[in-house]
Amino acid sequence: MSDVVLHVTGASKRFGGVQALSDVGITIRAGEVVGLIGPNGAGKTTFFNVITGLYTPDSGSFELGGKPYKPSAVHEVAKAGIARTFQNIRLFPEMTALENVMVGRHVRTGSGLWGAVFRTPKFVAEEAKIVQHGQELLDYVGIGRYRDYKARTLSYGDQRRLEIARALATEPTLIALDEPAAGMNATEKVVLRELIDRIRKDGRTILLIEHDVKLVMGLCDRVTVLDYGKPIAEGNPYDVQRNEKVIEAYLGAGHKAH
């Protein structure tokens, strides 16, 4: 199992009296798209925030690309190789689309004050590369012509795509998308699906939280279902769809009576 990208076991998180996560584990292999689904309040986003370092877990072991990592600081996790998007888009609204993606390059570049003030050849070369890389990524997600528009002026679907481009700019080993299709119309969803498919085909590994069952079933290789902070099912989309516990979690226990 050398191609395991993310391996989490026994992740738990408690907020006061609420056990938001108990003993959740997940294994993601290279090149997979793994879905994380569950009813509202099941702990999907909490799990996301735990593996990306936004919340400190109470327990659990975390491995990224075979190496253990400690999800204690968000920027360290990004450096280690997990990039994420947010359920409610979090772009840098007053910066241009290109600048947003350029910020994503921050963690893979290194020029500091000295280079900036004296414009050393190294700084100039690095900066040119950052711009070029940023433009490529904007083209890749299909919004290259909006490079000089401020992020907040982009349409909703384009903002989502810009967020994905920004995440890709950090050269992640795992890209985690938190409900990328939320609030999208049918056309935008089709475009998004194509984009995620393309990212997967280019050899990236994706963890996806999504409510849109059609999108999840169509895209994911495997699905993990959470309910009340516990994993209740895991497997390929087809099996999970027919899992008794999953149906119960979504529809309630009494559904068979009808």
Add this chain to the structure above:
Amino acid sequence: MPESLAKNKLVVFIGVAFLLVVLPGVAQYAGNFWVRIVDFALLYVLLALGLNIVVGYAGLLDLGYIAFYAVGAYMFGLLASPHLTDTFPAIKAIFAGGLHAPLWLVIPLGAAIAGVAGALLGAPTLKLRGDYLAIVTLGFGEIIRVFLNNLDAPLNITNGPKGLLQIDSVKIPLLNFDFGRPGELFGLEVSSVTKYYYLFLLIVVVSVVICHRLETSRIGRAWMAIREDEIAAKAMGINTRNMKLLAFAMGATFGGVAGVLFATFQRFISPESFALQESVMVVAMVVLGGIGHIPGVILGALLLAALPEVLRWVSGELDLQSMTGGRLDAAILRQLLIALAMIAIMLARPRGLWPSPEHGKAAPTPAT
């Protein structure tokens, strides 16, 4: 860039440069008093540029910024005035001829010390944002002033409210050039304030270049990302703690340099020059001019520094006091007019007089 546009830019550049060079000559003709006002305006430009790094780029509202101005000023005041040698015989024994640190040494030193002070004062505020940050920095600013006011006992370090006197003017011994004395150039008299004008102008130009280069660099982008959305910035792998400390330190550096220049220009400093009012004024300059946009910040600083003096002159010329039968005092009227001007500007231009240009005002059509 089209050739005509490039040519236009060059013409504007040369025009502005020419105006800046001849300005003190004209102002000197009207009276050294006016050159002095312009000199102070340049110091405020320096302060506003520094604060713009903290408030404009990194989005950290700092209401105690003037503390770093004070650190720089007292730094030079102590190292280039008779105060330390007069008070402490031990120091007198080492520097028999008195302490006369050259400006060229104190500027980097003052910048460094102010930078360290900036990082130190920034460190406890890292988790604070918005209003809370403003209150804490306001407190820090006051702490420094109160320290300066009371550090005359048990050891007389700052000379308390009496301040430091007889601070050296800037001299270039090799050329026998003293900024504190009027000189002559091609038979024209060049007053001391005019000499300082050119010194300050040089430092302001260098600062503008540094600020601009920081703005358009990896560091500058990281600062702006923090300003826009701190959590997203973290998720992009930006170490927000270090970047914020860097912003505080860089901003403070400019304040420190401005302070050093202030001390040598004024040749007297006391804690009352560094009151909260000054911090508020610098914040107002940045916001009024156009937060985060260098030309706007410069405009705001020049305007707010010069406006009170212009209004003072206007109300003096019109003799408003006797016109209103003594009911309207010139000083009060001046403040009233400044307040009105600020309100009017912020109502008419809420993003500042000269905000950063808007890209893509019209939302692009969604891609299909």
